[in-house]
Amino acid sequence: MSNDFEAVRRKVALRFREPTKLPKEIFSDEAIYREELQRFFYGPYWHPVAHRAELPATGSFKTTWLAEVPVILTRTADDEVRAFINSCSHRGALLEQRRCGVAAQFECPYHRWLFGNDGGFIGAPGRKEFRSDFCETDYSLVPLRVAEHAGLIFVSRDSLAPDLQSFLGAAASPLADCMLDDGRLKLIGYQKVIYQANWKAYIDNDPYHAPLLHAAFRLLNWHGSKGQLITTRPYGHMCILYQINHYVDNGFLNDPSAISFLGTDDRARVVALRPVTGITKHLDTINIRFARPLGVNRTEVSYAFFGHQDDTPEYLEHRVRQSSNLLGPSGYISIEDAAIYNRVQLTTNDGGYARFVKGVGKPRDQWSQNDEASNTEWWAHYRTRMGFAPEGSADG
Ligand code: FES
Numbered sequence: 001m002s003n004d005f006e007a008v009r010r011k012v013a014l015r016f017r018e019p020t021k022l023p024k025e026i027f028s029d030e031a032i033y034r035e036e037l038q039r040f041f042y043g044p045y046w047h048p049v050a051h052r053a054e055l056p057a058t059g060s061f062k063t064t065w066l067a068e069v070p071v072i073l074t075r076t077a078d079d080e081v082r083a084f085i086n087s088c089s090h091r092g093a094l095l096e097q098r099r100c101g102v103a104a105q106f107e108c109p110y111h112r113w114l115f116g117n118d119g120g121f122i123g124a125p126g127r128k129e130f131r132s133d134f135c136e137t138d139y140s141l142v143p144l145r146v147a148e149h150a151g152l153i154f155v156s157r158d159s160l161a162p163d164l165q166s167f168l169g170a171a172a173s174p175l176a177d178c179m180l181d182d183g184r185l186k187l188i189g190y191q192k193v194i195y196q197a198n199w200k201a202y203i204d205n206d207p208y209h210a211p212l213l214h215a216a217f218r219l220l221n222w223h224g225s226k227g228q229l230i231t232t233r234p235y236g237h238m239c240i241l242y243q244i245n246h247y248v249d250n251g252f253l254n255d256p257s258a259i260s261f262l263g264t265d266d267r268a269r270v271v272a273l274r275p276v277t278g279i280t281k282h283l284d285t286i287n288i289r290f291a292r293p294l295g296v297n298r299t300e301v302s303y304a305f306f307g308h309q310d311d312t313p314e315y316l317e318h319r320v321r322q323s324s325n326l327l328g329p330s331g332y333i334s335i336e337d338a339a340i341y342n343r344v345q346l347t348t349n350d351g352g353y354a355r356f357v358k359g360v361g362k363p364r365d366q367w368s369q370n371d372e373a374s375n376t377e378w379w380a381h382y383r384t385r386m387g388f389a390p391e392g393s394a395d396g
């Protein structure tokens with residue numbers, strides 16, 4: 001913990017009296033941001049970084065980031081998914097910079113050291129003249145812990161992270177629903193956006209705004225659906241399970257086919273996994289939002305869209321059209337999100353508070369999907385984890 005952070009922590013703790021009233025500087029303070037990287041992104045949590053569908057064959061790899069740490073995921077000959085820090089064990093160059101591909105080995109471009117996709121050192125030019133105590137196993141790529149649920153691959157840097165099922169708790173089942181239960185997904189594409197907002201402002205945004213902020217939500221007559229809300233303790237994962245209203249042609253869209261439903265399972269799901277991943281299943285659109293902070297006020301979100309391996313070509317084509325038009329960063333439903341995240345971020349230096357009111361005060365088991373209270377479970381955990389809560393507080 002830096003001295004910078006300790007000074008800020010004391011000041012923020014005085015203002016962070018309850019998880020329903022957030023001192024806005026937590027969204028803009030550089031020392032807090034640096035500390036969050038250590039406590040959440042490199043701490044005892046699990047972070048979704050890929051779905052197995054993105055590693056479809058033996059030898060497939062994907063590169064990504066865990067906050068500021070470059071990560072490479074590989075599918076090895078024994079069909080294991082492995083994860084490593086994507087940095088050469090020699091002088092530290094980024095080992096692989098392609099987004100994805102197939103490779104049994106990775107050669108560093110700098111001095112040509114060679115690594116297997118199991119992370120092991122294979123060889124290097126000039127090897128005979130290396131220092132006499134050079135031990136190859138000391139120069140493997142640095143591994144990360146890997147765990148999987150319904151094909152969704154999580155990594156952790158911290159040996160103290162609990163087992164994945166304990167981490168997910170009651171979010172495990174809705175998460176599997178999003179992966180169509182058997183997890184046999186097929187990648188259909190990505191959209192990427194950089195939001196001008198702190199990572200917490202991004203993930204905190206859902207769900208209490210859709211019918212209010214999004215014009216298309218009203219025009220498509222999707223507001224008012226009743227659902228079940230699940231929040232977990234201590235992490236505050238949040239899941240909304242509901243039955244979608246199907247669009248009845250009201251002339252709003254010239255071509256409503258993009259939002260028609262062609263599947264058999266129209267149970268909608270919204271899952272927010274802490275610290276910063278959103279997963280949705282909505283009509284025929286299956287979407288994992290892999291997010292990473294790029295700094296205190298920028299968040300990159302890579303929207304990955306999926307179908308099922310058993311889909312017909314026509315159904316997959318429909319999923320592509322719907323995914324592109326509905327819930328991505330420029331979709332009918334989500335197009336206002338980027339603007340509102342930024343409007344929230346723009347006021348974070350004014351010394352004020354962000355407050356939660358709707359549903360607050362009701363017993364936890366009476367919170368509904370349309371209550372703001374549901375997010376406060378996470379904020380209680382955050383407050384404790386960051387040392388902003390009073391000593392001995394029961395939060396989190
Ligand atoms: S830094 Fe990779 S081979 Fe030297």
Ligand SMILES: [Fe+2]
Nearest residue numbers: 210333334337
């Ligand atoms: Fe939204």
